[in-house]
Amino acid sequence: MILHYKCPNCGGDMSFNADTGSLSCPSCGNEENIENYPENLMSASFEENEVKEYHCDNCGAVLLTEADTTATNCSFCGAGIVIADRLAGVLAPKKVIPFTISKEEAIIAFRKWCRKGLLTPKGFMSADRIKSITGMYVPFWLYDLNSDVDVTASCTKVRTYTSGDYIYTETKYYEAYRKINLDYVKIPVDASEKMNDELMDKLEPFPYEQLKDFKTPYLAGFISEKYNYTDSALLPRAKDKISDYVDSFVHSTFAGYHSIHYRDKNIDTRAVRSDYVLLPVWMVSYDYENQEHIFAMNGQTGKVVGKPPISKGKVALWFSGIAASSFLALKCVSFFMGGGFF
Amino acid sequence: MSIFSGMTVKAASENQKQFVFDQAMLLTDTERTELESLAVELGEETETALLVLTLDGTDGKDIKKYVEDYYDDEAPGYDQPFGNTAILAIDMEQRDIYLAGFKKAEDNLDNATLDYIREQITPALSEGDYFEAFSTFMHESAYYLVDDPANLENDYDYSGIADSRNEYIEGNSSNGMLGLLSHWGFQLIVSIVLAGIVVSIMVFQSGGKVTVNGNTYMDKRNSKIINRHDRFIRKTVTKQRKPQNNSGGGGGITGGGHSHSGSRGKF
Numbered sequence: 001m002i003l004h005y006k007c008p009n010c011g012g013d014m015s016f017n018a019d020t021g022s023l024s025c026p027s028c029g030n031e032e033n034i035e036n037y038p039e040n041l042m043s044a045s046f047e048e049n050e051v052k053e054y055h056c057d058n059c060g061a062v063l064l065t066e067a068d069t070t071a072t073n074c075s076f077c078g079a080g081i082v083i084a085d086r087l088a089g090v091l092a093p094k095k096v097i098p099f100t101i102s103k104e105e106a107i108i109a110f111r112k113w114c115r116k117g118l119l120t121p122k123g124f125m126s127a128d129r130i131k132s133i134t135g136m137y138v139p140f141w142l143y144d145l146n147s148d149v150d151v152t153a154s155c156t157k158v159r160t161y162t163s164g165d166y167i168y169t170e171t172k173y174y175e176a177y178r179k180i181n182l183d184y185v186k187i188p189v190d191a192s193e194k195m196n197d198e199l200m201d202k203l204e205p206f207p208y209e210q211l212k213d214f215k216t217p218y219l220a221g222f223i224s225e226k227y228n229y230t231d232s233a234l235l236p237r238a239k240d241k242i243s244d245y246v247d248s249f250v251h252s253t254f255a256g257y258h259s260i261h262y263r264d265k266n267i268d269t270r271a272v273r274s275d276y277v278l279l280p281v282w283m284v285s286y287d288y289e290n291q292e293h294i295f296a297m298n299g300q301t302g303k304v305v306g307k308p309p310i311s312k313g314k315v316a317l318w319f320s321g322i323a324a325s326s327f328l329a330l331k332c333v334s335f336f337m338g339g340g341f342f
Numbered sequence: 343m344s345i346f347s348g349m350t351v352k353a354a355s356e357n358q359k360q361f362v363f364d365q366a367m368l369l370t371d372t373e374r375t376e377l378e379s380l381a382v383e384l385g386e387e388t389e390t391a392l393l394v395l396t397l398d399g400t401d402g403k404d405i406k407k408y409v410e411d412y413y414d415d416e417a418p419g420y421d422q423p424f425g426n427t428a429i430l431a432i433d434m435e436q437r438d439i440y441l442a443g444f445k446k447a448e449d450n451l452d453n454a455t456l457d458y459i460r461e462q463i464t465p466a467l468s469e470g471d472y473f474e475a476f477s478t479f480m481h482e483s484a485y486y487l488v489d490d491p492a493n494l495e496n497d498y499d500y501s502g503i504a505d506s507r508n509e510y511i512e513g514n515s516s517n518g519m520l521g522l523l524s525h526w527g528f529q530l531i532v533s534i535v536l537a538g539i540v541v542s543i544m545v546f547q548s549g550g551k552v553t554v555n556g557n558t559y560m561d562k563r564n565s566k567i568i569n570r571h572d573r574f575i576r577k578t579v580t581k582q583r584k585p586q587n588n589s590g591g592g593g594g595i596t597g598g599g600h601s602h603s604g605s606r607g608k609f
Binding site: 120154165166168170171172173174176177180182184186187201202205242244246249303306307310315318321323324330 | 545
């Protein structure tokens, strides 16, 4: 089933407006509140494989979509289309963070980011070769994880003192035990096969206070995909993401000891819950010297990630600049020390 | 052979003529000749008189005082009286060792370096291997006295930590053209390494960095230690004699007003 939002006033194609957070009509300016929009995808059921081909509700053209696409724009008339049967049942997202950065703002923010690059080539800094910029709702799993930690460690405290002609080193040995409960909530793991995991991890944090109950109109005018991996398939990655956090927390509970030797460390991490959510990402494709560079921007915070081209000249300039100035600084220090101050 | 009566070098001579003063008769004639020629050879390369004194008692003087007075009285030096001099003195009666560096040798052979050399030769001295100990003293001293140790014209195997020691010394010598030049190289290396690290960090972070940490996602209300104990098991105490004031931290100023670096110990 195809969802398409027509303006009840003028019949224009409505799409989600990142500035106002509502479904709006670009023709007459009509705004519809999304949160009160009636919809129940959870209970809706569509027969599987019923439709292999979708037709645009607006113009009737065949929609060219990939198997994972859940929202797109009709390539003929441009109307925002949501493919509802790919968002129903187990594929229904629980929550969504809507875009607050519009396309225009995203372009401006990206240009600004390009100018700030200290090592990027001059031609790149002007940011005038943006090939495409796409607003995308990326499927994520948000995990609530509970870790049950049991550790036993041999620890020492060392004290030195002098008495008479001797220096005494006193070492006290302890057996220390900790039982720790750790709760981590809403650990995001991207569930799309296409998205680079490293890039998505760097986009964090997403402002969770902006999480809204999922409604299809949020997707109108944007691209969206369904998840490729289930929550149980991605649980190891979620656990992996918090393992360092757990380790450093455990370590912090032994503050005050000079040496810690873990004899027995048992970390049992379980998923308490996992929610399927859609998070807003602007994907920027940029052509520089016949090479395509992909950047991602957090659709809420505007944080940009992605490897920009590196100018060898600028690297050399920075390198020699830092080397020369630190050499000079060292020279001064030694001059003053040699000059009798030390 | 009367050693000290033969010391007519004094102010009259421009160069040190004799380098080994074996009062305690520890060396054979061949060994003495060999050490003398080694001292001449290394002396030229280092522009420093490398002296060895063996004593059978020090007239009740402390060995450090003895060496200081010796410098004041005999005015040794490579090319002039009271010139560049490194002295190794051992006293068979008290089994004391004292190493001293004057002028250029005071800079290049600072207390820590002399301590190091003393530690290198003490085992040989304890075993009575005097020739070995004295030649090691000359080689090791020369190593730190020359600008570029690679130019030393012999196949003596210098001890392993020499490179790091050398840097340490470069960092410490604050005057003299030699010290300054090697100082430059050291500073240059530090600067280049620093710049390399900074630029690598810049390149690495150009793609954006992770800005979340353990606190971002932690539920602080429920994350806590539920149970703990810290059980005291046992205590060990080790004791170590305080380093003696005169060992290691040698050096000072002679009665004649010549400052020097030094290191003392026993064998």
